Amino acid sequence: MTDSFYDQYFKKSNTAKELWDTLKSVYQAEEASSTKFLVSNYMNFKMTDDRPVSVQVREFQLIANDICAAGMVLDENFHVGAIVAKLPPTWKEYCNRLKHKKEDLALDQLMQHLHIEEETKNCEKEPAKETIVKAHAITDKDEEKNSRRHNQNKFLKRKNFKSFKPSSSILRQRTRNATTVTRLVT
Numbered sequence: 001m002t003d004s005f006y007d008q009y010f011k012k013s014n015t016a017k018e019l020w021d022t023l024k025s026v027y028q029a030e031e032a033s034s035t036k037f038l039v040s041n042y043m044n045f046k047m048t049d050d051r052p053v054s055v056q057v058r059e060f061q062l063i064a065n066d067i068c069a070a071g072m073v074l075d076e077n078f079h080v081g082a083i084v085a086k087l088p089p090t091w092k093e094y095c096n097r098l099k100h101k102k103e104d105l106a107l108d109q110l111m112q113h114l115h116i117e118e119e120t121k122n123c124e125k126e127p128a129k130e131t132i133v134k135a136h137a138i139t140d141k142d143e144e145k146n147s148r149r150h151n152q153n154k155f156l157k158r159k160n161f162k163s164f165k166p167s168s169s170i171l172r173q174r175t176r177n178a179t180t181v182t183r184l185v186t
Contacts, residue, residue, distance in 0.1 A: 035070045042067060042082070049088045053118050057083060057111065080110050091117075 042063050047056045060083060067074055084098050094117055098105070105113065 035067070035072060038063060038067045038070060039072075045086055047086050047088045049090050053087065053091070053114055057114060060086065076107055077104050080105055080107055083110060083114075090121075 042060075045060050045063060047053060047060075064074055064079055084095055087095050098110075098113070
């Protein structure tokens with residue numbers, strides 16, 4: 001026993017039995033408050049739209065496991081109903097479908113249903129994002145191609161495609177050559 005426990009409990013009790021009873025009452029009270037805390041966490045748990053539902057259901061399941069480990073019995077149908085009731089607001093339509101089913105779902109079945117529904121919701125969101133990204137990428141590529149063509153045209157106009165009009169000195173020389181050729185021929 002540490003000095004603080006010794007000072008707190010042993011000095012007040014004359015026998016070992018009194019010490020044992022004192023410690024037992026203290027720790028049983030802590031255990032009772034911890035089960036109340038677990039039940040409070042279970043009842044106040046809320047799921048949000050900003051995190052994956054599967055992760056939040058696992059967290060909720062851990063709280064339920066802690067309640068069972070503390071010795072409390074948690075009915076499976078009650079727990080499944082609590083999970084369905086705690087789904088985020090965007091899952092309202094899915095919650096209503098589950099509530100109107102005649103047969104009760106086991107916890108494993110509910111987990112499978114939630115996983116499938118979450119995958120479906122993710123697949124519905126992703127194509128819209130991909131379309132936007134692809135459209136943006138195509139626009140960027142088109143602009144890049146157009147700017148390259150424009151730059152190439154500038155280059156070609158300036159360097160390679162000079163006007164082929166002969167200068168005046170070349171024209172004079174050609175006319176002289178033409179006259180000499182005609183003189184030689186005649």
